[in-house]
Amino acid sequence: MEYKFRDIEKKWQDAWKVNKVYKVSNESTKPKYYVLDMFPYPSGAGLHVGHPLGYIASDIYARYKRLKGFNVLHPMGFDSFGLPAEQYALETGQHPAETTKKNIATFKSQLDKIGFCYDWEREVQTSDPNYYKWTQWIFLKLYNSYYNRSTQKAEPIAELVKEFENNGTVNCQLSTVNSFTASEWKSFDEATRQSILMDYRLAFSSYGEVNWCEALGTVLANDEVVNGVSERGGHPVEKRKMRQWYLRITAYAERLLEGLETVDFSDSMKEMQRNWIGKSSGAEMDFAIKGKDKKLRVYTTRPDTIFGVDFMVLAPEHDLVEQITTTEQKAGIEKYLQYVKSRSDRERQSEVKQITGCFTGAYAVNPFDGREIPIWIAEYVLAGYGTGAIMAVPCGDERDFAFANHFNIPITNIIGEHFNGKEANATKEAILQNSGFLNGMLMKDAIDVAITKIEELGIGKRKVNYKMRDAGFSRQRYWGEPFPIIWSDGIALPLDAAELPLELPHVDKYGPGPSGEGPLANLTDWVTVSNGRRETSTMPGYAGSSWYFLRYMDPHNDKTFCDRTVSDYWNQVDLYIGGTEHAVGHLLYSRMWTKVLYDLGMIGHDEPYKRLVNQGMIQGSSRFVYRVKVATTVFPLEIFDSKQIFISHGIYQKWNENLIDGQGLHKLIQEVFPIIPEYKEKDGITGFIITPLHVDVNIVDGYELNIEEFKKWRNGEYVDAVFIKEDEKYLCGSEVEKMSKSKFNTVNPDDLVNRYGADTFRMYEMFLGPVEMSKPWDTKGIEGVHRFLKKLWRLFFDEVKGPIWTTTAPSPLERAGGEAATDAEWKALYKGLKKIEEDTERFSFNTGVSGFMILVNELSDIKCHKKEVLEKMLIALVPYAPHISEELWSLLGNAGTILDAAYPVIEKSYLVESSKEYPISINGKVRTNINISLEATQPEVEQIVLANEVVQKWLEGKPPKKIIYVKNRMVNVVV
RNA sequence: GCCCAGAUGGCGGAACUGGUAGACGCGUCAGACUCAAAAUCUGGUAUUCGCAAGGAUGUGCAGGUUCGAUUCCUGUUCUGGGCACCA
Known part of the structure; x- marks a missing residue:
């Protein structure tokens, strides 16, 4: 009997579905275990081999835990709102709801073929009104809450209103907000009160900058801006202030930092989050501005360098710029501001070679020695960080030094020999000089002394600062959750919970609305309501994905987002698998949402993910062909119209390295294409233009191009192509790149599953290397894993003899007279199983697969066909290759599914x-x-x-x- | 530019806590079976010197710590991911 994987896999996938073997109950006496994959976005290109890497890993672990006696939750769903669907709609007119539905169907059928153990009855889709109803509901909770700094948690905004009514702002420590008394609060009108409350709400509205593209009349995502112009059409893009929604994630900065101590993420992942939060301590202090009744507030981590301040730098967007610029400098400043508008934050920080800035004409006064300090503006200072203004100390800061040098600003040396005049030295170990009351002090000791003095003089105070900014939460787009908000005379009115979901209305056109608003603004009937105008922005992609792990627990509940008893049972996600690209976005947002829900008493834990394992990215290995074109100035063009000439990679390389000249190439072409005219040059130019073109990796075997397939490719575009080969072959060039449809380097899992079966595919993806490492995809090698499964099969079946396993208690089907397994056989088994279990336990699935290979090799070598031995191996194999395990298990005469068998226990006595x-x-x-x-x-x-x-x-x-x-x-x- | 990660045979990778570098698989070479092929099986396969026994070299690069370093430390190069509106 042969290993007929196609029949076997189809048979069991159907049987598992009919018997609902993957249905998970919220009630069980077993301990729980929650395994989660990062939410996929259902792209139109379908699944490629990179996607399932993490899914297979989590599936193996989920199945392993199940065999170990856990009640395992392992759900899957779709993050189905997003820009690509909308972009596609814009291009083709197809409604995102339609294309999304189609894409999800494709994804699901592809996933099912790989044999995952998802409970599809728990599937969620973020674009489903039954789902986003609760996304909107949670948004309203955020809107109606504030962060109480004394209790260090989120509380209902109504409590704050009560506090204002009784005590004013006395107990509220929010430095950016004006203070008032209780009676003042009572005297404020509604608009004023609401605008004050906006400064406290966890979801709030304010003004922020967006990428505005005048030509397209729309706001662009960073992704859609390339080199300062729009990706589509190449139109100029500039920054513009617009009303936006934000989440006050900064209120949670400290708790997000502390929470990292309680979770099991990799050190590098924690480090990335810490750096993103960017906690620093220092001082905020005010400088008087000469001749003005204004103060310039700066934030510095190095107040010890106060006597080394040689200039001030404001962010170009800083409010003071307009007020302090002198008439002489006005023109220059305006020109500079214009320039900065066209620059992205990224560009402003990354280009250090090019130093730009402009003097405002104004001077700040050093409060300690009265020195007048010129105030500049420069793009390297960002408005969003600290106070948007810095005191520049060129002898101690590299960028300040470069700036001073570039603009010939004299540099004060406060660190003596530690500063060599050629580069800044950021040391804290130097003894201070030229530093007034700090003279003779070690810098790191002086920091505290300086802050104390600053506080004494009442010109500033000690301050902990976070680099993290509040998270922009609105998009001027269609395909996202509508905000349950109505604007009435500038006041945001939340919808009542009973009015949810606020469904996304149907549109026929996806173009932008007037004055930069999203497409929803075009629906006058929808926008206009009796008490005002609806918010026309929609929520960003991370809204739905910030809480989806909770909905999986209780996906059909229409009373609440997730019943408290259910979330208490499933609690945290025990294992979360996904890519590092979500390190600071999704992971921080969902951690924040979890903390808010926890503070409001709606769930019982304040960290969503107990353990995080990162999967690497599978890159594509692209293949290239090299097309030869001729310049019309040298050769008559017509003869090349019908034929396309391609040169093999080796020849291309020689051409590139000038090892072959025009004449040589001409000769090669002539051999296969005799009608080419005589060789010519014009002004020393050969007339040959060689272009590398991506070619579909699926029609290339290794590096050798399948010429017949190539001629059929792209509807016969290359049917008449002519090839200049080397050693009788056409060889392609290669490059490792991101896997993408446009690079023709995607490999579809369906083809591989068809050819080798799901079990082979699963094991091969794992066998490629450690899950957490990125690697290029290479289909070569899958044969080896397939051979392994065939070899495993042959432990049970002989091609001629049929079943060959033996047992001491034979059933009619089996060979009688079996002998008990020997010590050597048990030893081989347990040695193998020990390695496999340890490897599975530590997510080292690649070595786990090789463990199985070693075990099967050994059992084959000692000709072990004992049922009692093989059976134990099959159970251990279930997580990796469920179909073949189930088939053999059933052929061995076992009743019931192997998915619920007990994981084999290792008999250590055999291993001594x-x-x-x-x-x-x-x-x-x-x-x-x-x-x-x-x-x-x-x-x-x-x-x-x-x-x-x-x-x-x-x-x-x-x-x-x-x-x-x-x-x-x-x-x-x-x- | 800033933050994080990675680099080991022809290729993917193994070596888990500083202790035999190259497990397992691919590829390749030789052989068996076969009229032949496929499938399968057996053996070799880091580089280099040597008939052999055996020796030398070798984990991106340059140093360091150690009886011993792929593993720890310092510096450096290259590649990948992220940098706040892709998800």
């Missing part, structure tokens, strides 16, 4: 060893091996080792200096 073949090194280099008992003591070992003739030879009669013996490891003789 009494001696070891020790490597013996001389000076760290292995020279021989000696078998020594594991019981041996140091003196015994020394005696055995020194008696060895190889060791004797290397000692050359000299006594050893030292003998290092590490039990169960090695012996090293130092000479």
Whole structure:
């Protein structure tokens, strides 16, 4: 009997579906385990081999936990709102709802073929009104809450209103907001009160900058802006202020930082989040501005360098710029502001070689020595960080130094010999000079002294600062959750919870609305309501994905987003698998939402993910063909119209390295294409233009192009192509790039599953390497894994003899007279299973697969066909290759599904060893091996080792200096 | 530019806590079976010197710590991911 994987996999996938074996209950006596994959966006291109990497890993672990006796939740769903669907709608007129539905169907059928153990009854889609109803509901909770700094948690905004009514702002520590008394609060009109409350709400509206493209009349995502112009059409893009919604994630900065201590993420992942939050401590202080009744507030982490301040730099967007610029400088400043408008934040920070800035004409006054300090504006200072203004200390800061140098600003040296005049030195270890009351102090000690003095003088105070900014939460787009908000005379009125979901209305056109608003603004009937005008922005992609892990627990609940008893049962996600690209976006947002829901008492835990494992990205290995075109100025064009000439990679390389000239190439072309005219040059130009073109990797075998397939490719575009080969082959060039449809380097899992089966595909994806590492996809090698499964099959079946397994208690189907398994057979099994279990436990699935290969090789070598041995191996194989395991399990005569079998327990008695073949090194280099008992003591070992003739030879009669013996490891003789 | 990660044979990778570098698989070479092919099986396969025994070199690059370093430290190069409106 042959291994007919197609029949087997189809059969069991159907049976599992009919028997609902993956249905998960919220009630169980077993311990729970929650395994989650990062929410996929259902792109139109379908699944490529990169997607399932993490899904297979999580599926293996989920199945493993199930065999180990856990009630495992392993759901899947779709993050189905998003820009690509809308972009596609804009281009083709198809409604995003339609294309999204189609894409999801494709994704699901592709996923199902790989044999995942998802409970599809728990599927969620963020664009489903039954889902986004609760996204909107949570938004309203955020809107109606504020962060209470005394209790350090979110509380209903009504509590704050009460506080204002009773005590005003006395107990509210929010430095950016004006203070008032209780009676003042009562005297404010509604608009004023609401605008004050807006400064406290966790979801709030304010003004922020967007990428505005005048030509397209729309706001663009960063993704859609390339080199300062729009990707579509190449129109100029500039920044513009618009009303936006934000989430006050900054209120949670400290808790997001502290929470990292309680979760099991990789150190690098935590580091990235810490850097993103960017906590720093220092001081905020005010500088008087000469001749103005204005103060310039700066934030600095190095108040010890206060006497080294040689200039001030404001962010170009800073409010003070307009007020302090002198008439002489006005023109220059305006020109500079115009320039900055066209620059993205990224460009402003990354281009350090090009130094730009402009003097405002104004001066700040150093409060300690009265020195007048010129105030500049420069793009390297960003408005969003700190106070949007810095005090520049060129002797201690590289960028300040470069700036001072560029604009010839004199530099004050406060660190003596530590500053060499050629580059800044950011040390904290220097003794301060030229520094007034700080003279003679070590810099790191002076920081505190300076802050104390600043506070004494009342010109500033100690301040902890976070680099993180509040998260922009609105998009001027169609395909997202509508905000449950109505604007009435500038006041935002939330909808009542009973009015949810506010459904996304149907539109026929996806173009932008007037004055930069989203497409919804075009629907006058929808926008206009009796008490005002609806918010026309929609929520961003991360809205739905910030809480989806909760909805999976209780997906059909129409009373609440997730019942508290259910969320208490499933609690945190025990294992979350996904890419590092979400390190600071999605992960921080969902952590924040979780904390808010926790504060409001709606869930019982404040960190969503207990453990996070990052999967690497599978890159594509692109293939190139090299097309030769001729310049019309040299050759008559017509003859090349019908034919396209391609040169093999080797020839292309020679051409590139000038190892072959025009004449040489001409000769090669002539061999296959005799009608080419005589060789010509014009002004020393050969007239050959060679262009690398991406070619579909699926019609290339290794590097060799399948010419017949190529001629059929792209509707016969290359049907008449002519090839200049090397060694009778056309070889393609290659490059590792991101896997993408446009690069023709995507590999579809369906083809591989068809050809080799899901079990082979699953094991091969794991066998490629560690899950967390990025690697290029290469289909070569999948044969090896397939061969392994066939070899495993042959432990049970012989091509001619049929079933060959034996057992001591034969059933009619089986061969009688089986013998009990030998110690050697048990030892081989348990040694293998031990490695496999340990590897699975630590997510080392690639070595887990190789463990199975070693085990099957060994069992084949010792001709072990004992049912009792093979059966245990099958159970351990379920997570990796569920279909073949289930088939063989059932063929062995077992009743019930193997998915619920008990994971084999390792009998350690078979694994005990009494001696070891020790490597013996001389000076760290292995020279021989000696078998020594594991019981041996140091003196015994020394005696055995020194008696060895190889060791004797290397000692050359000299006594050893030292003998290092590490039990169960090695012996090293130092000479 | 800033933050994070990675680099080991022809290729994917293994070596988990500083202890035999190259497990397992691909490819390749030789052989068996076969009229032949496929499938399968057996053996070799880091580089280099040597008939062999055996030796030397070798984990991106340059140093350091150690009896011993792919593993730890310092510096450096290249590649990938992120940088706030792709998801």
